Amino acid sequence: MSDALHIVGGGLAGSEAAWQAAEAGCDVVIHEMRPAVGTFAHKTGNLAELVCSNSFRSDDDVHNAVGQLHWEMRSAGSLIMNAADRHRLPAGGALAVDRHGFSEMVTSLVRSHPRIRVESAELTSLPSSGDWIFATGPLTSAALGEAVRRVTGEDSLAFFDAIAPIVYADSVDMSVAWAQSRYDKGETQDERTAYLNCPMDKGQYEAFVDALLAADAVDFHEGETAGYFDGCLPIEVMAQRGRETLRFGPMKPVGLTNAHRPDRKAYAVVQLRRDNRLGTLYNIVGFQTKMRYGAQTDVLRMIPGLEAARFARLGGIHRNTFLNSPRLLDDRMRLRKQPNIRFAGQITGVEGYVESAAIGLLAGRLAVAERFGLDASAPPMTTATGALVHHISSGADAATFQPMNVNFGLFPPIDAKGGRRNRRERYAAFTERAKRDWNQWLGQRTETAA
Incomplete structure (x- = not known):
């Protein structure tokens, strides 16, 4: 795997990025510091361990933005959504999961994939060559955080979870x-x-x-x-x-x-x-x-x-540490000062399990497209995934940037044809447009790859 795509961090974003890249035919090495180096919140050495909650929030893909994000990820063959669906717990309209079964399934599938190798090691620097995705999450180690600050010249913003x-x-x-x-x-x-x-x-x-x-x-x-x-x-x-x-x-x-x-x-x-x-x-x-x-x-x-x-x-x-992404990252989540490095997951300033995994999914797909000389443009901002990427790369004000969940406020407005729409009708129009545009974006990549 000398020409592999390297992914730092085996959380939801890192695991999803690795899966997407490997399924597209790319060799992948995941560098996960656990269990050799533990964290305050993690209790196991499993990949995609859920810490703060076991809920992926609403699964309504008609009237809810995070439900639409679920839909987009499922249609793109998401490992995380597959594991969530397989280990779903009763939770009304929400998608809650058995956290142990969920992470064990992700760990098993990733470790058994013929194109993925997992190495237990802590990285403390940003490599100058090769293709890398850093998906170290909210608990990025102090040494790696310092390396990011040295390269970017920025103080990483921080909040507390x-x-x-x-x-x-x-x-x-x-x-x-x-x-x-x-x-x-x-x-x-x-x-x-x-x-x-x-x-x-x-x-x-x-x-x-x-x-x-x-x-x-x-x-x-x-x-x-x-x-x-x-x-x-x-x-x-x-x-x-x-x-x-x-x-x-x-x-x-x-x-x-x-x-x-x-x-x-x-x-x-x-x-x-x-x-x-x-x-x-x-x-x-x-x-x-x-x-x-x-x-x-x-x-x-x-x-x-x-x-x-x-x-x-x-x-x-x-x-919890995150980047000032509007200042540091482009719309392909590449570090502007060092474009061989992408960031994904919560460290980019998205908030929530689903949002983190979605950015991982996209980072993996864009990295592979770029390596294979295919179209590596981000999805349109009319989609839930595209709206998130636009927000963290350019839509938010860098001076006041804070972590954000996906929400319909990030989507371009919908024209109220035929009179004023109520909120439920407006949300349904958002998701109808998002599904159409996501399918078109996803289909173009499938045709190009073929």
């Missing part, structure tokens, strides 16, 4: 909690009961917020400032923004009816989402936290139904 706790299902008091998906979403009974709900009255909610605000939390190192991504705020930071913030966020009571007391409306509700296929583990939805472990158990056991909760994993916080 917080991880939600996981509870053993048999420790939840089901005489208090009940099973129900919000608004009873899901086609089957199993899907509609993939969530457990813990109700709070006003007094319990107020006491809980007081405890959150008083809890002992992790301190930051000298010189570090917390620039949280708004989609992954610690619950105590949300509480600091106002006493009602949690009640209108992860603890909103709407769309839920207490099976034990259907005549009484809860003031707030804590939801737990199934975390594995066996249903033995549940994560506390939206409860990322930086509380210290002792304080964390005390505060979380104030939640009705969790008084005797046992935790398979407590929440935590870690530093």
Whole structure:
């Protein structure tokens, strides 16, 4: 594999990039530092290990931007979406997965692919020759981060990610909690009961917020400032923004009816989402936290139904690094100062498992197209993938660049033919156009390759 495409990082983006390149006929070497070098958040040496959540969010490809991204990836033969579909858990309209089965499947398929070799080693520099994709994710090692800064002349931007706790299902008091998906979403009974709900009255909610605000939390190192991504705020930071913030966020009571007391409306509700296929583990939805472990158990056991909760994993916080991509990367995700190097995944400034894998998919495909002398242009920004790439490469303001989930605000506007469209009609028009344009872009590459 002397002329192989080299991919640094075996997370979702790196694994997807490797799969796409190998399936297109390119030899690939993945350089993954785990398990030789561990991280704060990872627990195994598997590829594509899921850390912060087990949810790929909405699977609705008609009215939801991330659902459209799912659709685009599936149509492009995505390894990550295949594994997610194979290890899907009931979660209403969302795509949640058994995290262990998911990563084990990705690891098995990648390691057994005849064109892929996985090497356990930490890279600490940016190579000056060869074709490389760096998909090191939010936990890029300090040495490699420093190498990036030396080459780019930029200070890497940083924010902090917080991880939600996981509870053993048999420790939840089901005489208090009940099973129900919000608004009873899901086609089957199993899907509609993939969530457990813990109700709070006003007094319990107020006491809980007081405890959150008083809890002992992790301190930051000298010189570090917390620039949280708004989609992954610690619950105590949300509480600091106002006493009602949690009640209108992860603890909103709407769309839920207490099976034990259907005549009484809860003031707030804590939801737990199934975390594995066996249903033995549940994560506390939206409860990322930086509380210290002792304080964390005390505060979380104030939640009705969790008084005797046992935790398979407590929440935590870690530093998350990403590039100022609008300043540093072109629309093919190549480093402007060193175009033999591409970046993919969360380090580019996309947020979320699906977005990271989608950028990995695209990076792998573009790298192969360029090597084989084919059309290596990015997909149109009318597609979900193209909208993301446009945002991180040129659409966002470099001076204020922050991580972004895919959303319809990144898509070019739709003309309201025949009068003003409501939101659902507008979103359906976005996805109809995206599917058409994605199929055309994907088809052109298939014809060219043939």
